Amino acid sequence: MCGSGSPVPRSAGRPRTSTTRSGKSSSWTGRCAPTGPGCSPSRSATGRSARATRRTIGAPWSAAWRSGSWVRASRSTMSGTPCWRVIGRTSSRCIPTTCTRTRSGIAKRPRRWRACSNSRDSCRFTPLHRIGYPPAVPTTLIADLRHHEGATVTLQGWVVTTRSSGKIAFLVLRDGTGHVQCVFPKKEVAEGAWERFGELTQEAAVAVTGTVRADDRAPGGFELTASDVRMTAPSVDYPITPKEHGTSFLFEHRHLWLRSRKQVAIARVRHEVEQAIHDFFYARGFIRTDTPILTGSIGEQAGELFATEYFDLGQAYLAQTGQLYVEATAAAHGKVYCFGPTFRAEKSKTRRHLTEFWMCEPEMAFVDSDGNMAVQEALICYLVERALERRHEELKELERDLAPLERISGPFPRITYTDAIARLQAEGSDIEWGRDLGADDETALAKHYDKPLFVMNYPKEVKAFYMKENPDDPRTVLNNDCLAPEGYGEIIGGSQREDDHDLLLGRIKEQGLDPASYAWYLDLRKYGGFVHSGFGLGLERTVAWICGIPHIREAIAFPRQIHRLYP
RNA sequence: UGGGGUGUAGGUCAACUGGCAGACCGCCGGACUGUUACUCCGGAUGUUGCAGGUUCGAAUCCUGCCGCCCCAGCCA
Structure with missing residues (x-):
């Protein structure tokens, strides 16, 4: 697979x-x-x-x-x-x-x-x-320079750095498709160009005209022997210098930091992963159904939702998950997925949490927990493969060790929660059966494998009401977490859903939830209930793992955290 | 919400036991024909997070507040 x-x-x-x-x-x-x-x-x-x-x-x-x-x-x-x-x-x-x-x-x-x-x-x-x-004007892209060797072209972009040695000057230009060095020999450039070069500052927008030349000394293989330069917009005191900065400074200037090489690389890996997700499901006949952001009913548990006034209907909540809705659309299409932002008002301040993050949630009719994990396995393999194949340059820019990614292939090891507890206890942990696994526990389990690890069948008490009871061990449910290797922890949570109306209603009541809010959800079990399973893949966690970056806040352009709402 | 840490120039950080506010990067001026974090010479840059207290004297000690970072819980 x-x-x-x-x-x-x-x-x-x-x-x-x-x-x-x-x-x-x-x-x-x-x-x-x-x-x-x-x-x-x-x-x-x-x-x-x-x-x-x-x-x-x-x-x-x-x-x-x-x-x-x-x-x-x-x-x-x-x-x-x-x-x-x-x-x-x-x-x-x-x-x-x-x-x-x-x-x-x-x-x-x-x-x-x-x-x-x-x-x-x-x-x-x-x-x-x-x-x-x-x-807007005839402009050659830096990525296209290989096709223009010997030709005179005009590039538009932003100044990365300038260097001058009296009679020769260098400008590193970026235009969104790449970087190129433009060389200005003082004697050969157009009148006034040398002086205009002197006025360039970091991130000024410029148009450079010159001749494309292959050069072994150039990182991309090509350089521009410039004949003229024109500043189209100035940039005074650009705050992000080529020297090191602290994280809070960088996130306060996130709108500018996004231009930096590594941030560009991360954004492109994210883009690739998003596109790969769509390609993966499209090719397998899944229908994308978009779920609401503003919801009345509650996803999993109250208390950690962002609330807002909704006209005369009282409070609306920003969606924590699209899952309940994709369960409904799965009954219409069979195989569906949603992919969008989700919101958690949890006061989490760890490297693995954001208050706004993107999640891909497939839901499949007539698929059980085993089949669910098979799809997760195939998806993760495909995402890693796509990133390695098409974003090799970006991963290199990020200095990602590719060997652990190249080892990713199915099948992934599977272990039950009960076995995991036994193993942790054998290793000296004081964890007891019935307690949810913590971050340290996950890392301890995952370090034994160089592939993602499935941990299955958690205790009913620590999991959401909609998960189906395990017929082989009614203390547990038919769910799974998928733990990424290299200490990145949980990137997927999935389960087979409870498809029996009465059992589901019982679970809702057990957890102190209001059955009235879930009336429409219970309807799905009244009118042709069906075996179905699904999962949620956290995009930022996946991207952070593939990129090998320590904190997921860099895996999204404008992270929303408990203390950060700007820019 | 707990536990730990931290706050000094535009940035990253020093400043010994309480005794003249410093370095590098960046910025400004100059030199340099192949640099690529170029190099070299010169220059400007401060409400030491905020408010109070102790002291002859506070960046340093004390109290309160604020910001940020890390860890945990919750989860993707």
């Missing part, structure tokens, strides 16, 4: 454009600077299907965008205006171009089109904005 690779069926990955008529797929190795005079929307590329060509003619980028086509941006060096070429409509494969050069060195328009064996998302030769938006 694990390690099965892409959740998309293999057959869907075959290019369906006419570009692969040869039937041969090859990776693209040529250098392309699609900026030559021949680059015009009205000219079709040799080998393109007539249909795509027609689409290009008279079809501005926005029309192509609306129709879902892929567009590729390029810039005419003659007119300076961007032009757009539709390169594919339904393919999930990258379709890069090859170019030839004339003897004079000017890149000509693509002669032929080839399919590339890389997938659309991972292909290094498919810069993202080709399927995105048109830049």
Whole structure:
């Protein structure tokens, strides 16, 4: 189940454009600077299907965008205006171009089109904005520089650092797609450019024009020999300097800290994990059903909810979980999930808690506790695999030791709560059966394994009312926690749900909850009750583990903690 | 909500037993043609968290308050 690779069926990955008529797929190795005079929307590329060509003619980028086509941006060096070429409509494969050069060195328009064996998302030769938006002014992205070697381009971005040595100066620029060093030789730059360089400060917005040059000394392999620079917006006394800062200072400046390399890397791993979650469930036929944030009834237990006035209906609460609602939608669709923010007014001040965090909660009809864990296992394997495959650079930036992640594969070890207690006691712990496991207990258990660990069947008393009683041991319920390795602790909590109306009602009363608030939830057992299970995966905890960062507050752009509501 | 720690320049931190408020980074000025946390020279920068107390004298000792950090509980 694990390690099965892409959740998309293999057959869907075959290019369906006419570009692969040869039937041969090859990776693209040529250098392309699609900026030559021949680059015009009205000219079709040799080998393109007539249909795509027609689409290009008279079809501005926005029309192509609306129709879902892929567009590729390029810039005419003659007119300076961007032009757009539709390169594919339904393919999930990258379709890069090859170019030839004339003897004079000017890149000509693509002669032929080839399919590339890389997938659309991972292909290094498919810069993202080709399927995105048109830049406000003709601008080359740093990530695209490899395609523009020898060409004169204009970059827009923000100043990371400047260095000057009297007759030569260096500017490290970032634009959201990467970093590049721009070199300013004093004698060769445009008039006034040297002085303008001197006025640049950290994080000033700039436009730099120069020639793209491959250089072994450059971290990304390419540099810009700059001919001109223009500051488009100043930045005075940027607070986050290249020196060290304390955590409270950094979180007070979180809106700026997000620009730093490591924070960018974390955000991209998070993005990858979120997308991977959606891909995973989509490929397996789950329907995403969104659950309310404002709720009247209560998720698990009162007291730790954020309350707000709700017109004439009294108090509304910010959702602690979407679970009760996905149980309802599971009866409509079979397999569903929700993914959104949840809120806990717990006064927790640990490295594993936020008051607002994102949770993915699948719910599956006709799936028992065993099947539930199998899905959790597959999901975690897939998320780790995706991060390793597509966010390798980011994990490297974060100095994450990849070996523990590479070891993640199914099946995961499983241990019952009762066995866990026995093991802890054997190791000298004074924990007694019936008490919930603490953070230290979890770490002690998980350290025996280099994979995530399932701990199953906790005592009924310490778990929520909706969990199904274990028929083999009625003191316990059919639930599981999933503990991440390396001391990261619980990232998933799941259970088979109580599907018997009377037993559920009894549990509600036992825990002192008001049955009236749960009338609609009990209805699900009155009208075609069904075996079902589900779980909640904490996004920030998962991202923190994959990134190897010590505190989950860095795994979300703007963390909400008990003492932090700003920025 | 408990337990522990901490608060000094824009930032990170020193300041011995109560005795002149300091360093580095950053910033400003200058030098330097391949730097990449460049280097070198010079300069500016303070309500020592707040309020009170002890003392000839308090960043330092005492009382109260506030902020932040770590740990625990609760949980994802």
